[in-house]
Amino acid sequence: xxxxxxxxxxxxxxELIEQYLPSILKGMLVTVxxxxxxxxxxxxxxxxxxxxxAWRLLxxxxxxxxxxxxxxxxxxxxxxxxxFFGLPNVxxxxxxxxxxxxxxSLVLAAFAEEIFWAGILSVPKGQWEAARSTGFGxxxxxxxxxxxxxxxxxxxxxTNRTVAITKNTALGTVIGVPEILNQAxxxxxxxxxxxxxxxxxxxxxxxxxxVVALGRFLETRFAWRRA
Amino acid sequence: MxxxxxxxxxxxxxxxxxxxxxxxxxxxxxxxxxxxxxGLAGGLLFALVSLSSSRATRxxxxxxxxxxRAIPPLxxxxxxxxxxxxxxxxLSPLAAVAVAxxxxxxxxxxxxxxxxxxxxARGQWDAARSTGLTxxxxLASVVxxxxxxxxxxxxxxxxxxxVKLTSIASVVALPELLYSADMARSITFNTSPxxxxxxxxxxxxxxxxxxxxxxxxxxxx
Amino acid sequence: MTTERPPILEIRGLRKSFGHTEVLCGxxxxxxxQELVFIIGPSGSGKSTLLxxxxxxxxxxxxSICIEQIDVMAASTDINAMRRKIGMVFQSFNLYPHMxxxxxxxxxxxxxxxxxxxEAERTGMAALERVGLSAKARSYPAELSGGQQxxxxxxxxxxxxxxxxxxxxxxxxxxxxxxxxxxxxxxxxKDGGMTMLVVSHEMRFARDAADRVIFMDHGRIVExxxxxxxxxxxxxxxxxxxxxxxxx
Numbered sequence: 095x096x097x098x099x100x101x102x103x104x105x106x107x108x109e110l111i112e113q114y115l116p117s118i119l120k121g122m123l124v125t126v127x128x129x130x131x132x133x134x135x136x137x138x139x140x141x142x143x144x145x146x147x148a149w150r151l152l153x154x155x156x157x158x159x160x161x162x163x164x165x166x167x168x169x170x171x172x173x174x175x176x177x178f179f180g181l182p183n184v185x186x187x188x189x190x191x192x193x194x195x196x197x198x199s200l201v202l203a204a205f206a207e208e209i210f211w212a213g214i215l216s217v218p219k220g221q222w223e224a225a226r227s228t229g230f231g232x233x234x235x236x237x238x239x240x241x242x243x244x245x246x247x248x249x250x251x252x253t254n255r256t257v258a259i260t261k262n263t264a265l266g267t268v269i270g271v272p273e274i275l276n277q278a279x280x281x282x283x284x285x286x287x288x289x290x291x292x293x294x295x296x297x298x299x300x301x302x303x304x305v306v307a308l309g310r311f312l313e314t315r316f317a318w319r320r321a
Numbered sequence: 322m323x324x325x326x327x328x329x330x331x332x333x334x335x336x337x338x339x340x341x342x343x344x345x346x347x348x349x350x351x352x353x354x355x356x357x358x359x360g361l362a363g364g365l366l367f368a369l370v371s372l373s374s375s376r377a378t379r380x381x382x383x384x385x386x387x388x389x390r391a392i393p394p395l396x397x398x399x400x401x402x403x404x405x406x407x408x409x410x411x412l413s414p415l416a417a418v419a420v421a422x423x424x425x426x427x428x429x430x431x432x433x434x435x436x437x438x439x440x441x442a443r444g445q446w447d448a449a450r451s452t453g454l455t456x457x458x459x460l461a462s463v464v465x466x467x468x469x470x471x472x473x474x475x476x477x478x479x480x481x482x483x484v485k486l487t488s489i490a491s492v493v494a495l496p497e498l499l500y501s502a503d504m505a506r507s508i509t510f511n512t513s514p515x516x517x518x519x520x521x522x523x524x525x526x527x528x529x530x531x532x533x534x535x536x537x538x539x540x541x542x
Numbered sequence: 543m544t545t546e547r548p549p550i551l552e553i554r555g556l557r558k559s560f561g562h563t564e565v566l567c568g569x570x571x572x573x574x575x576q577e578l579v580f581i582i583g584p585s586g587s588g589k590s591t592l593l594x595x596x597x598x599x600x601x602x603x604x605x606s607i608c609i610e611q612i613d614v615m616a617a618s619t620d621i622n623a624m625r626r627k628i629g630m631v632f633q634s635f636n637l638y639p640h641m642x643x644x645x646x647x648x649x650x651x652x653x654x655x656x657x658x659x660x661e662a663e664r665t666g667m668a669a670l671e672r673v674g675l676s677a678k679a680r681s682y683p684a685e686l687s688g689g690q691q692x693x694x695x696x697x698x699x700x701x702x703x704x705x706x707x708x709x710x711x712x713x714x715x716x717x718x719x720x721x722x723x724x725x726x727x728x729x730x731x732k733d734g735g736m737t738m739l740v741v742s743h744e745m746r747f748a749r750d751a752a753d754r755v756i757f758m759d760h761g762r763i764v765e766x767x768x769x770x771x772x773x774x775x776x777x778x779x780x781x782x783x784x785x786x787x788x789x790x
Contacts, residue, residue: 448636
């Protein structure tokens with residue numbers, strides 16, 4: 095029993111749980127806010143870029159491909175540090191949560207663009223031709239005929255990728271965003287006990303297991319069979 | 322414009338930082354050589370356990386996999402590195418990274434392997450088993466070769482993610498690429514070393530990212 | 543026909559349910575050495591399930607199955623060793639796409655029987671020779687026609703020297719022109735003395751080659767007898783109805 099009570103004391107100390115619960119909850123709020131903001135702007139931007147790419151203007155497409163490839167190849171933490179330390183020195187002062195939001199949105203946008211683009215490409219050319227020949231404009235064809243068909247293919251990889259990127263909100267702790275991990279590690283150093291850290295871990299699990307389960311459900315619903 | 326170049330593309334500072342950054346790169350490569358095979362092997366193990374005939378085993382494994390996919394890798398790493406010492410387990414930065422990465426990447430690789438195994442037609446199992454091959458022999462000779470071929474793009478793309486993930490080791494002061502670059506930044510008060518590190522990541526990963534795009538597009542069509 | 547030697551396959555009171563649906567409702571069947579028994583019946587009658595229970599690809603819910611007097615269902619029976627004695631040929635061939643024809647045939651020889659690669663290749667080539675495909679030993683399944691793939695599948699089962707071979711609608715997935723080549727191989731096996739249990743719609747083959755035809759419906763054996771007798775003069779109305787449907 096001694097080992098057990100020591101374990102509880104190290105990771106689940108009652109007084110510390112009560113003391114740090116408010117700050118952990120505050121951190122959860124920050125995490126959720128940033129995650130939602132990232133999801134909305136990231137997917138919207140990714141979709142917009144894919145639509146522009148469908149227009150087939152070569153110079154613009156080259157730029158899009160460069161952007162997308164770069165933001166898929168670079169680790170998000172590198173981008174966060176680059177923006178956080180670099181921008182103030184050229185006169186742009188963004189609060190740290192804004193830095194996190196901008197970087198993660200751009201990263202999600204890059205992945206989302208590739209996913210949407212693959213979806214758009216998968217719709218047979220005949221669909222475009224049929225729609226255009228009945229008088230649909232280019233954009234209308236895209237919105238009413240092509241994208242609805244493309245979306246089916248995009249749901250599984252998109253949910254996967256979105257979940258992965260929203261978890262990167264934890265990186266905010268490195269630049270001082272008061273999200274969960276930050277609150278947890280601060281609590282841990284002040285109290286000299288691992289309980290706040292355990293609370294932080296549980297907070298993430300509580301937030302993300304439903305999301306992962308939702309992702310699993312969506313994946314099976316929109317099952318994507320490989321030949 | 323000039324300020325931009327000075328702050329981000331200062332070649333002089335990049336040159337000075339190069340030795341430190343290259344040392345960091347070497348550490349990153351070592352880290353990858355440890356973590357990727359561990360993850361690939363661990364993932365296969367996780368996948369096989371998650372397909373076990375015992376329901377209890379299956380559910381436990383799937384719960385564990387979902388748990389390790391739900392926790393951000395950085396949180397897991399900090400927990401292993403800063404939290405475990407309170408329980409008497411003190412790990413070096415490299416060991417902490419290896420443990421955290423093993424748990425995280427094996428879960429992701431495991432899901433990929435599992436999808437691959439499930440994608441192999443039931444008839445292949447029937448045929449192999451009906452000639453007397455055991456489950457293990459069937460997996461090794463008939464099912465896994467086909468499964469891996471089916472999910473190769475996902476395996477490659479996940480490996481790219483793992484390489485990028487090594488940058489979080491900088492948070493626990495493992496002297497890999499990003500850590501070294503950031504150290505150079507704090508010494509020089511200039512962001513160019515990080516741009517240098519970014520350039521190195523691009524050189525390493527851009528070709529693979531292009532390759533994965535092409536593979537994904539071929540499958541979607 | 544030898545009636546004194548004990549049956550190779552003996553099924554007693556076989557039952558199989560999937561959830562609440564009873565697919566096999568008590569089957570009694572004995573297949574004597576060198577006999578070719580043909581099973582016909584409407585889809586859903588349980589014919590495939592019966593076959594798949596024989597080598598435990600499906601687990602029976604009741605009854606017993608004995609191959610050469612050894613109980614297939616007993617816990618002490620090594621099912622993998624048993625399966626070597628029971629050759630199975632599937633409707634969809636189920637060849638391993640990542641191996642050549644020879645590779646397909648020799649895999650079990652190497653892993654289950656434990657032969658060396660050289661030995662296995664000799665045995666494998668002999669089996670391919672028997673089905674007339676030794677020239678295609680190095681080809682992959684994707685490069686073979688349906689009929690050739692099915693013959694390779696037959697060679698794969700044959701190479702293990704089974705005591706009985708089970709055929710689950712072997713020609714149903716083939717284009718009509720290719721059916722003949724597979725039936726010819728099956729005829730040769732029969733003439734060579736192989737004991738065979740065949741589920742199929744190929745009535746002409748049944749008439750020419752089968753020793754006994756069994757009509758199954760709704761998980762039960764309705765009627766059985768020599769093909770000439772059954773086709774010309776079925777006693778049960780259900781049998782007559784089914785045969786009339788088929789010959790329409």
